[in-house]
Amino acid sequence: MQSQIDQKIRRNAVAAIRRQSALSKLFLSLVWLWLISAMFAAKPADSNAAKQKPLRKEAPTPTAKAKPAAPTAVASPVKRLTRVQARSALLRQPNLPPIDLSERRERVLYTTQGSETLIEVLGRYNLHPSERLFWNRSIQQNFGVHRIPAGREVHLFFSPQFTRANHRQLKAMEVDLNESATMTWERGIRGVLFQRREKPFDVELKTASATVSTSIMEDGRRAGIHPTLLSQLTDIFTWDVDLEKEVRSGDSFRILYEKRSRKGQDAKASLRIMAAELINAGQKFTAIYFERAKGQGNYFNLEGRSLARSFLRFPLEFASITSHFSDNRFNPLLRVNTAHTGVDFAAARGTPVRAIGDGVIAEAGWNGGYGKTIDLKHDPVYMSRYAHLDSFADGVTVGTTVTKGQVIGFVGSTGRSTGPHLHFELYKDNQYVDPLGVHFPADEQIEPGLRKLFESQTRTFLVELSSGPRS
Numbered sequence: 001m002q003s004q005i006d007q008k009i010r011r012n013a014v015a016a017i018r019r020q021s022a023l024s025k026l027f028l029s030l031v032w033l034w035l036i037s038a039m040f041a042a043k044p045a046d047s048n049a050a051k052q053k054p055l056r057k058e059a060p061t062p063t064a065k066a067k068p069a070a071p072t073a074v075a076s077p078v079k080r081l082t083r084v085q086a087r088s089a090l091l092r093q094p095n096l097p098p099i100d101l102s103e104r105r106e107r108v109l110y111t112t113q114g115s116e117t118l119i120e121v122l123g124r125y126n127l128h129p130s131e132r133l134f135w136n137r138s139i140q141q142n143f144g145v146h147r148i149p150a151g152r153e154v155h156l157f158f159s160p161q162f163t164r165a166n167h168r169q170l171k172a173m174e175v176d177l178n179e180s181a182t183m184t185w186e187r188g189i190r191g192v193l194f195q196r197r198e199k200p201f202d203v204e205l206k207t208a209s210a211t212v213s214t215s216i217m218e219d220g221r222r223a224g225i226h227p228t229l230l231s232q233l234t235d236i237f238t239w240d241v242d243l244e245k246e247v248r249s250g251d252s253f254r255i256l257y258e259k260r261s262r263k264g265q266d267a268k269a270s271l272r273i274m275a276a277e278l279i280n281a282g283q284k285f286t287a288i289y290f291e292r293a294k295g296q297g298n299y300f301n302l303e304g305r306s307l308a309r310s311f312l313r314f315p316l317e318f319a320s321i322t323s324h325f326s327d328n329r330f331n332p333l334l335r336v337n338t339a340h341t342g343v344d345f346a347a348a349r350g351t352p353v354r355a356i357g358d359g360v361i362a363e364a365g366w367n368g369g370y371g372k373t374i375d376l377k378h379d380p381v382y383m384s385r386y387a388h389l390d391s392f393a394d395g396v397t398v399g400t401t402v403t404k405g406q407v408i409g410f411v412g413s414t415g416r417s418t419g420p421h422l423h424f425e426l427y428k429d430n431q432y433v434d435p436l437g438v439h440f441p442a443d444e445q446i447e448p449g450l451r452k453l454f455e456s457q458t459r460t461f462l463v464e465l466s467s468g469p470r471s
Contacts, residue, residue, distance in 0.1 A: 104160055105157040105158065105159065105160070105171050105172070106157070106158045106159070106160050107155060107156070107157055108125075108155075108156040108157075108158060109153060109154075109155055109156075110124070110153075110154045110155075110156060111151060111152070111153055111154070112148050112149065112150050112151060112152045112154065113150060114150050115147040115148070115149060115150065116147060116148055117145050117146065117147055117148070118139045118143060118148065118154070118173075118175065119136050119139055119140075119145065121148075121154055122135060122136070122139075122170070125156070125158075125168055125170075126166060126167055126168055127167060127168055127169075127170060128163065128165070128167040128169075131167065131168075131169060131170065134192075135170060135173075135185070135192070138185060138191070138192040138194060139185070141194075142183075142185075142194040143183065148175065148177075152175065152176050152177070153175075153176040154173065154174075154175050154176070155173065155174040155175075156170060156172075156173055157170070157171045157172040157173065157174075158170055158171060159171055170187070171186075171187050172184065172185060172186045172187060173185045177196075179199070179262060179268060180198060180199055180262070181196055181197065181198055181199060182196075182197050182199060183195070183196050183197075184197065199262050200262070201260045201261065201262060202260070202261050202262065202263065203258060203259070203260050204258070204259045204261075205256060205257070205258055205259075205274070205464060206256075206257055206259060206468075207254065207255065207256050207257075207464065207465060207467070207468025208223065208224075208225045208229070208254070208255050208257065208468070209223070209252065209253065209254040209255070209468065210222070210223035210225060210252065210253060211250070211251070211252045212247055212248070212249060212250065212251040212252060212253075213249050214249070215247065216230060216233065216234060216243060216247060216253065217230050217234075220233075220253075225255075226271055227317075228271050229255060229257055229271055229273060231317035232271075232272070232273045233253060233255060233273060233276055233278075234314075234317075235312065235313075235314075235317075236273065236276055236287045236299050236307055237276075237278050237285055237287065237307070238312075238313040238314065239307065239308075239309055239313060239439070239440075240285055240307065241278065241280050241285065244321060246280060246281070247280060248280075248281065251278070251279055251280050251281070252278075252279045253276065253277060253278045253279070254276070254277045254465055254468065255273050255275070255276045255277075255465075256273070256274045256275040256276070256461055256464050256465040256468070257271055257272060257273045257274060258271070258272045258274050259271055260272075272289070273287070273289065273299075274288075274289045274461055275287065275288050275289065275458075275461035275462065275464070275465050276299075277465065285301070286301060286302050286462075287299040287300070287301065287307055288300050288301075288302070288454070288457065288458045288461055289461075290446070290450075290454050290457060292444075292446075292447075292450060298444070300446060300454070302458065304445055304446030304451065304454060305442050305445055306442045306444045306445065307442075308442070309440040309441070309442065310357055310404075310440055311356045311357040311378075311382075311404070311440055312354060312356040312357065312404060312405060313356075313436075314345070314356075315345070315353055315354050315355070315356050315384070315386060315422060315424050316345050316347055316351060316352075316353060316354065316411075316422060317352075317354075321343055321344065321345060321346075321436075341425055341432040342385070342387075342423050342424050342425035342426075342432075342435065343423075343424050343425075343434075343435050343436060344421050344422070344423050344424075345421060345422045345424065346421055347411045347420065347421060347422055348411065348420060349390055349410075349411055349412055349413065349420040350390060350410050350411060350412075351410065351411040351422075352393075352407040352409075352410060352411075353386050353389065353407065353408060353409045353410060353411060353422055354405050354406065354407055354408070355376055355384075355402045355403065355404060355405065355406050355408050356376075356384050356404065356426075357376075357378045357382070357384070357404045358378065358401075358402070358403050358404050359376045359377050359378040359379075359383075359384075359401075359402060360376070360377050360399065360400070360401050360402075361374060361375070361376060361377075361396060361397065361398055361399060361400045361401075361402065361408075362375040362376065362377040362383065362398065363375035363398065364392055364396055364397055364398055364400075366414075366415075367387070367415075368415065368416075369415050369416035370385070370387035370388065370415050370416075370423070371387060371388045371389065371412070371413075371414025371415020371416070371417060372387075372388070372389040372390070372391070372392070372409075372412065372414045372415070373385060373386065373387045373388075373389065373415075374386045374389065374392065374396065374408055374409055376402065376408070381428060381429060382426065382427065382428055383426075383427040383430075384424070384425065384426050384427070384435075385423075385424070385425040385426075385427070386408065386409055386422065386423075386424060387415065387422070387423040387424075387425070388411075388412055388413055388414050388415050388417045388420075388421060388422065388423050389409040389410060389411065389412050389414060389422075390409075390410045390411060390412025390413070390414065390420075391409065391410050391412065392408065392409045392410075393406075393407050393408050393409055393410070396408050396409065426438065
């Protein structure tokens with residue numbers, strides 16, 4: 001009986017121990033589960049707090065002194081942001097417009113009263129000394145101390161706010177330098193950005209035409225065509241048609257020309273013939289302007305053959321010939337018959353004289369009866385002479401290299417001369433030749449690779465040429 005009681009007690013004790021062990025295990029599991037949950041719950045909260053902390057500014061409590069934040073906690077993101085902004089600004093700077101009018105700025109227009117430097121102009125405004133030094137350094141670096149003529153416009157862009165000492169802060173400056181360019185200074189994050197900009201051109205295509213009754217120059221002027229265009233026309237066709245002898249009453253011409261001008265400067269417009277047609281004795285001659293390389297253009301016929309030659313036919317823009325090359329001509333001064341070894345062109349005193357081709361000045365000075373004379377050596381074969389000049393062009397001295405069409409002197413009446421005119425001579429292998437009797441081969445031909453482009457441009461120009469009014 002006693003043994004049964006003891007066994008029952010032991011079984012109950014074991015069962016109690018097992019229940020206690022199970023409860024302990026369950027309790028420990030719950031504890032670990034709670035701890036793990038707490039850890040996972042705490043990480044997002046801390047992360048959010050870290051993200052929000054630099055953006056939120058809390059007021060310190062009156063009972064506890066606010067503890068200053070560690071400098072690295074806030075300064076690090078700001079430094080990274082500043083570098084990004086700086087890199088972006090540097091990449092954008094070359095494409096920034098010189099004056100950004102969308103910003104709030106006060107524009108002040110100053111017109112120079114006399115010959116002034118930009119530093120003197122800035123001295124008229126109450127800039128802080130350090131601000132003035134800041135701008136003066138940039139001006140001296142990019143423009144120096146050059147003086148700007150009277151009447152030029154200087155646009156100054158100031159911050160609308162004044163400092164406590166009533167100083168102004170300059171944001172940008174734009175200067176009307178001349179008829180073709182402006183200069184701008186724009187303040188940026190890394191100093192002052194300087195730019196020199198060419199003023200844009202207004203480009204117009206126009207047509208003109210005339211019928212000849214006396215001469216191309218006279219009838220062209222009566223039709224209101226600018227003399228520059230008439231001179232270009234005669235230069236274009238001068239090697240195909242003798243414009244002095246072969247042009248007759250009833251002949252006609254039409255031109256398509258480009259007018260390039262800037263706003264307010266119409267009187268200084270640049271004129272260039274782009275296409276031309278000349279009807280001479282029932283035969284049509286056509287010229288098309290074509291650039292084989294940028295800025296290097298010439299005139300070609302419809303077959304792509306150049307109308308230009310290595311030499312100009314005349315050293316003056318078309319003028320009348322008063323005396324031709326001759327082996328036996330009566331000299332009005334000597335009163336005897338002598339050889340006339342050149343061609344005389346009638347022209348007013350001061351008319352520009354052009355080099356007929358590329359070359360080097362061999363002589364430039366007084367030459368007896370020739371008066372003031374220029375000898376131009378073109379190559380081992382050809383040399384040209386320009387006599388009775390009134391004066392030489394600037395920079396023309398012995399050894400100077402000149403290009404075809406460059407002005408080298410001006411018509412006069414120096415030496416043995418009866419009045420203002422140009423005496424022109426051409427030498428071949430040191431022998432006189434008739435300048436009007438020499439025919440040079442064409443300079444060039446349109447290469448096959450540019451043929452399609454030339455034909456396309458030709459069609460466009462001919463359509464424009466035919467659409468204009470006829471005289």
